[in-house]
Amino acid sequence: MRTQRPAALPMAAGIALATALTLTTTACGGGSTTAGSDSSPKTLTYWASNQGTSLDNDKQVLEPELKKFEQQTGIKVDLEVIPWSDLLNRILAATASGQGPDVLNIGNTWSASLQATGALLPFDQAAFARIGGKDRFLPAAVASAGAVGKDPAAVPLYSMAYGLYYDKTLFQAAGIANPPTTWDELVADGKKLTTGSQYGLAIEGGNVSENVHNAFMLGLQHGTGFYDTSGKPQFDSPQAVAAVKQYVDFIAADKIAAPGDAEYAANQSVTDFATGKAAMLMWQAAGPSLKSHGMNPDDYGVASIPVPAGATGSQATTSMVAGINLAVFKNTHNLDGALDFVKFMTGDDEQKILNSSYGSLPPVRSVEADPAFATPELKTLAGVLQNSAAPLPQVASESQFETLVGTAVKNLLAAAAAGQPVTDATVKSELTKAQQQMPAG
Structure with missing residues (x-):
């Protein structure tokens, strides 16, 4: 199912999540973004959430798109689709160890909690500039990407209501x-x-x-x-x-x-x-x-x-306000490639393909009016997002x-x-x- 469905979080994991992690990083990349050195410039690991009707369905949707990215950039993406029942605990283990993927999907309701760990790359002005600018995204979707007053911990990928x-x-x-x-x-x-x-x-x-x-x-x-x-x-x-x-x-x-x-x-x-x-x-x-x-x-x-x-x-x-955000681990060894991948996945062409495949709504302004998203179902859900949806508390x-x-x-x-x-x-x-x-x- 495309919807956000994490399983129960064990108390030990919850306590770990409540404790902000301090990750030591070295400067890399442009602007104010920081991460580990680009020691693996031709590879990325990507944890995708289960958005389709099965894990295999997700692979069928995503693998052709990841191949396009490799053809355009020369960067191979190693994909793992993780069930919602396991995803949050996998992310928590990665934030605790510092050994996570380069790029990952997170349920948008987790944004502030995971932001508090310090493990995710903040999308400040420089990072947003690398992927085409913050203004490309719908405000309601960005509002569910981190705590108020802080740079978002992720960018919107799929929107739902x-x-x-x-x-x-x-x-x-x-x-x-x-x-x-x-x-x-x-x-x-x-x-x-x-x-x-x-x-x-x-x-x-x-x-x-x-x-x-x-x-x-x-x-x-x-x-x-x-x-x-x-x-x-x-x-x-x-x-x-x-x-x-x-x-x-x-x-x-x-x-x-x-x-x-x-x-x-x-x-x-x-x-x-x-x-x-x-x-x-x-x-x-x-x-x-x-x-x-x-x-x-x-x-x-x-x-x-x-x-x-x-x-x-x-x-x-x-x-x-339901949806999936795309985040970058702060200690990625391929910051440039990770940001290029985020730009690719949130680009107009991919937003049309991916959201059409999953029955979700594109959180990108330039795509939301595409005829592919004008079905009675999606028009109703888009109206809900615009007029009567509220984000879950954006607190740690x-x-x-x-x-x-x-x-x-x-x-x-x-x-x-x-x-x-x-x-x-x-x-x-x-x-x-x-x-x-x-x-x-």
């Missing part, structure tokens, strides 16, 4: 004319669509990242971003409790999602939607995966995720937030699936435990 996918045939059979725009409507529609082995909504309850992305979006709708203005965690506020309980209640109280969804962690919810076992799905750029399961674009519609009735401002948020502890809150939601969904009561008190207890596990400071 969440949308509500709905099965047109199942909606018609249930007498539902339009997709829901409020949560009350979604629950009411979901109950109409839940019959026999068919459910109204599919969720990926065993997936920590899916859980926290939805909790964050619902949190903003309830009036919390899970951190206060000083960057202090507020995981168990009344607003956070209400947001998480609303999500868990899809199984617990509303019963519009199957109890088995609490165990889903490998895109099974997409399969259920594509095969008619669920009528609705909240997902990022699902088109290519749905197609791989035999579902045609005419079979489904895409709308914005619902909001509370009458919601405005941040309470009308319908997605986190963001990865721990994802892991701990996402795991709390996973635990609550598992309890609901087992028939245990889920109350405000049980939700608050899980979120309080998550907050207590956050590193001090």
Whole structure:
């Protein structure tokens, strides 16, 4: 799947990530960028995230493009596609050891956390100049590339947003004319669509990242971003409790999602939607995966995720700013080649090819209006990114937030699936435990 799906981060790794690493580097390259000497000018290692329908699919997409880069520059790129379940821990091990790839994909929500390690090359004015300038990229995408007030730790590569996918045939059979725009409507529609082995909504309850992305979006709708203005965690506020309980209640109280969804962690919810076992799905750029399961674009519609009735401002948020960034390890032995590779991957031609292959949106201004990205699905998702998406907190502890809150939601969904009561008190207890596990400071 093209979406950002890191697995749970072990506490030892979380503590390692919270500790900024000081990496000794020697000057190399132009401007203010620094890195190790260009001792391997004809080779690069690249860690790519799993954006396609499989690791092999990613290789099929990327290898011809990497061959183009080699033909243009003489630099051979050694590719490794890493599953989301392993990627963050692999990156953390590399930052701790100083032995990482030259270039790597990172989930954009990790940008500030990985930036705090000091292991990634800052994209200052000189580095951006090497790849064509900062102004080439959409502001919302750049805003999810590092902490506010600091040079970004990466550059945007693929942009995505969440949308509500709905099965047109199942909606018609249930007498539902339009997709829901409020949560009350979604629950009411979901109950109409839940019959026999068919459910109204599919969720990926065993997936920590899916859980926290939805909790964050619902949190903003309830009036919390899970951190206060000083960057202090507020995981168990009344607003956070209400947001998480609303999500868990899809199984617990509303019963519009199957109890088995609490165990889903490998895109099974997409399969259920594509095969008619669920009528609705909240997902990022699902088109290519749905197609791989035999579902045609005419079979489904895409709308914005619902909001509370009458919601405005941040309470009308319908997605986190999703996407993948491209980063350079500060101690690369081929800084010039690494920056050339970033320029290549974010160039207009490659942006069209790669984002078209993955069903994602190009974060480059000159490409966003290309007709290839004017499908109904992508136009809807682009509108969400422009009008109703918000970045996850760009703070050093963001990865721990994802892991701990996402795991709390996973635990609550598992309890609901087992028939245990889920109350405000049980939700608050899980979120309080998550907050207590956050590193001090």
